[in-house]
Amino acid sequence: MNDEARISNAELSKLADDLLSASCIKFGSFTLKSGLQSPIYIDLRQIISYPKLLEQIGAAYLPLLKDLKFDRIAGLPYAAIPIATAISLQGNYPMIYPRKEVKAYGTKAEIEGEYHAGEIVVVIDDLATTGGSKFEAIEKLTGAGLVVKDVVVLVDRQSGAKESLEQAGFHLHAVLTITQLLNYWEKMGKVEEAKIVETKKFLKQGK
Numbered sequence: 203m204n205d206e207a208r209i210s211n212a213e214l215s216k217l218a219d220d221l222l223s224a225s226c227i228k229f230g231s232f233t234l235k236s237g238l239q240s241p242i243y244i245d246l247r248q249i250i251s252y253p254k255l256l257e258q259i260g261a262a263y264l265p266l267l268k269d270l271k272f273d274r275i276a277g278l279p280y281a282a283i284p285i286a287t288a289i290s291l292q293g294n295y296p297m298i299y300p301r302k303e304v305k306a307y308g309t310k311a312e313i314e315g316e317y318h319a320g321e322i323v324v325v326i327d328d329l330a331t332t333g334g335s336k337f338e339a340i341e342k343l344t345g346a347g348l349v350v351k352d353v354v355v356l357v358d359r360q361s362g363a364k365e366s367l368e369q370a371g372f373h374l375h376a377v378l379t380i381t382q383l384l385n386y387w388e389k390m391g392k393v394e395e396a397k398i399v400e401t402k403k404f405l406k407q408g409k
Contacts, residue, residue: 209262209377217262217378218386220255222393224248227383229397236332236361241400242380244357246328247281260288262377263326263354267293270352270375273321274298276313278339285356286326298323300342312342319347330355330363330374340372357383360405380405 209217221227225248232243249256267275267289274296277286283299290297298315317323323343325336330353340350353367358376367374384401387393 209265213262214378214382214386215390217258218383219392220252220258221383222387224252224255229393229401234331236334238361241397241404244329244359244380246285246356250284256284256288257292259285259356260292262356263289264293266354266375266377267295267324270324270354271322272324272352274315274317274323275326276300276323276339276343276348276350278325278327278335281328282326285328289326300339313346317346317348320349322349322351325350325353327353327355329357329359330367330376331359331361333363333366333374336363336367336372337370 221244226244226246228243228245229241230243232240234240234243246259249259263285272295275286275289275298277283277297277299279299279302286297286299289295296316298313298317300313301311325339325343327336327339330336336353340353343350350372352373352375354375354377356377358364358374358379360380364374364376380401384393384398388395388398
């Protein structure tokens with residue numbers, strides 16, 4: 203089944219509305235990590251200030267995870283760690299996370315949490331853009347003897363990550379796509395039409 207078919211219209215509406223009202227989605231001119239100039243910016247770090255939204259987002263991942271085989275989830279720092287924690291609590295999935303910087307003291311761990319070589323982990327992140335940050339994390343996880351097959355995100359920006367990951371043998375699953383969100387906001391009149399048109403044009407250029 204297509205990932206997009208897994209979220210009901212009611213769930214899509216609530217998530218789209220709540221992400222907008224929590225300022226997790228902004229329109230303007232923004233430089234992305236990839237260096238691209240984007241008319242839309244998705245900042246899911248904001249959700250830690252909205253407990254109910256964080257809980258709702260965690261629950262939205264569960265239908266996708268139920269069909270995957272894995273031993274643990276791995277949240278990527280920093281934005282996805284609260285999301286992975288919400289998923290862990292609601293789905294009872296053990297969680298780990300690769301550190302951005304290796305500890306220079308104590309255990310000098312590259313990965314926090316309990317894990318065993320040979321286990322399958324699902325990478326949890328907030329967004330997928332080009333896929334670059336996913337590869338960095340996957341390298342750390344596989345370097346520790348873990349197996350990665352799937353990456354699950356809340357929003358696929360549809361900027362090449364799915365294709366890049368598939369080429370490398372990984373599967374990207376997204377709760378929502380940026381197109382779904384834009385179409386909903388346009389239909390409901392939640393965002394100015396000019397901003398929707400500009401964003402859709404930008405996304406098309408990236409393909």
